[in-house]
Amino acid sequence: MLSSPDLAAIWLTFKLATITTLLLLLIGTPIAWWLARTRSWWKGPVGAVVALPIVLPPTVIGFYLLLIMGPQGFVGRFTEWAGIGLLPFTFGGLLVGSVFYSMPFVVQPIQNAFEAIGERPLEAAATLRASPLDTFFSVALPLAKPGFITATILGFAHTVGEFGVVLMIGGNIPDKTRVVSVLIYDHVEALEYGQAHWLAGGMLAFSFLVLLALYTLTGRKSQ
Amino acid sequence: MRLLFFALLCCATLVRAGEVPVAVAANFAAPAKQIAADFEKETGHKATLVSGATGKFYAQIRNGAPFEVLLAADDETAARLEKEGAAVAGTRFTYAIGRLVLWSGRPGLVDDKGEVLRKGDFAHLAIANPKLAPYGAAAVEVLTALKLPDAVQARLVVAENITQAHMFVVTGNAELGFVALSQVLKDGKVAEGSAWIVPANLHQPIRQDAILLDKGRGKPAAEAWLNYLKGDKAKAIIKSFGYEI
Incomplete structure (x- = not known):
């Protein structure tokens, strides 16, 4: 059965995924809007940086995060200067890593949804003298709702499934950085297959249900 | 006729020189590499090294991984494999003691x-x-x-x-x-x-055990590798990396 360290890890994972998803919706929406609307030369490079975590092995991301957030890295120097201290081995550090790691899974669905709206509804709003901000909140956001649902579910689920990055920058500290995926790895390595099954099976069921919900929700929309 | 003789001789050595896949504890990867280079020069056999976590090797070996020898990071994994019949009984020995x-x-x-x-x-x-x-x-x-x-x-x-x-x-x-x-x-x-x-009396000795796995049973290259590991030349390399033996 699940022990109390297991439950603590489940709660921590839930907390990490929730805050990461909220942060990503806040940061990712303007980025997605800009990527969907811009004709700037920067669209390519910015889009590529956002998509990097899809192709890079998480160990590469974790390794570089560990370096740049360390005492010699520029992020580490900045956080020390700002009085926050170093980020590795803290919940905040995990949050920073997760936001970067799950970014494409939130930005891309929203960007696609914004692109699908096209120019006409926005132009129509403009002719009715809606301000750009008003147009964004009363026209673009409601029309892009399916994209936001997909982004929220994928961002949350992808953060829950995060492993390599946490392994690199986490330090396996109970209640701070020891999430479910790392604990499963520990159980397997320690040959505690029984405990590993409880968590791993739970993760499998959770992931399946999340994706099932996603495809049922978005499937209905497109029909 | 002489040419044929040489051709046969050549084939015979080819058959005798084998390859042994070795699972090596991550902390021992560097010395193992150096020992493998000498081993190949002296015996003609080739040791293919794969380094990783001992616990992972255990799971892989139990599930049919093609390793013939295990150089573990502890003294429990080899004993466990021996007991479970996944390794050849009586071939286990301590090849290094970590500091x-x-x-x-x-x-x-x-x-x-x-x-x-x-x-x-x-x-x-x-x-x-x-x-x-x-x-x-x-x-x-x-x-x-x-x-x-x-x-x-x-x-x-x-x-x-x-x-x-x-x-x-x-x-x-x-x-x-x-x-x-x-x-x-x-x-x-x-x-x-x-x-x-750290003075060695502050903790239990970190014994690292090697064992011949079931897949290496009767394979000359695997047996040669384990023997080579017990030899003085290998021991000198092991000591130079800070292990005791």
Whole structure:
């Protein structure tokens, strides 16, 4: 059965995924809007940086995060200067890593949804003298709702499934950085297959249900 | 006729020179590589080394991985495989005894008696996971033996293995950590930073055992590799990396 360290890890994972998803919706929406609307030369490079975590092995991301957030890295120097201290081995550090790691899974669905709206509804709003901000909140956001649902579910689920990055920058500290995926790895390595099954099976069921919900929700929309 | 003779001779040596896939504990990867080079020169056999976590090797071997020899990081895994019939009984032996070192990348931080642990002049102390890595378990034994205040416990960062613990310290994210002496030794000396070589009486000896696996039964190359590992030349290399034997 699940022990109390297991439950603590489940709660921590839930907390990490929730805050990461909220942060990503806040940061990712303007980025997605800009990527969907811009004709700037920067669209390519910015889009590529956002998509990097899809192709890079998480160990590469974790390794570089560990370096740049360390005492010699520029992020580490900045956080020390700002009085926050170093980020590795803290919940905040995990949050920073997760936001970067799950970014494409939130930005891309929203960007696609914004692109699908096209120019006409926005132009129509403009002719009715809606301000750009008003147009964004009363026209673009409601029309892009399916994209936001997909982004929220994928961002949350992808953060829950995060492993390599946490392994690199986490330090396996109970209640701070020891999430479910790392604990499963520990159980397997320690040959505690029984405990590993409880968590791993739970993760499998959770992931399946999340994706099932996603495809049922978005499937209905497109029909 | 003479040509044919040479052709046959050549084929005969080809048949005799074999290849042995070896699973090597991550902390022993460097010495194993050096030993394998000599082994190939002297015997003609080739040792293909795969380094990784011993616990993972155990799971892979139990599920049909093609390894013929295991050089484990502990003395439990080989014994367990022997008991479960996945390895050849009676072939197990200790090939190296690991030494633990408290190490920092910063010169002068670690004194030669480990007093820095008491002074508590650090935010993070890296150790390998004591549940998974023998060096981590040894580190916890040392902390217990020194009767350190609980404050130190709260500063522990736990790496998955000794390689990662070393990385936490190298990158400066942890000011100091318990690592394997073999990781920081260069030409017989601790090359960088500051270190305290932990007296061996503060923890159980870190015995690393080797064993002939079931897939290596009756394979000349696998048996030759294990014999070579027991030889004086291999032992000299093992010692030069900071292990005892």
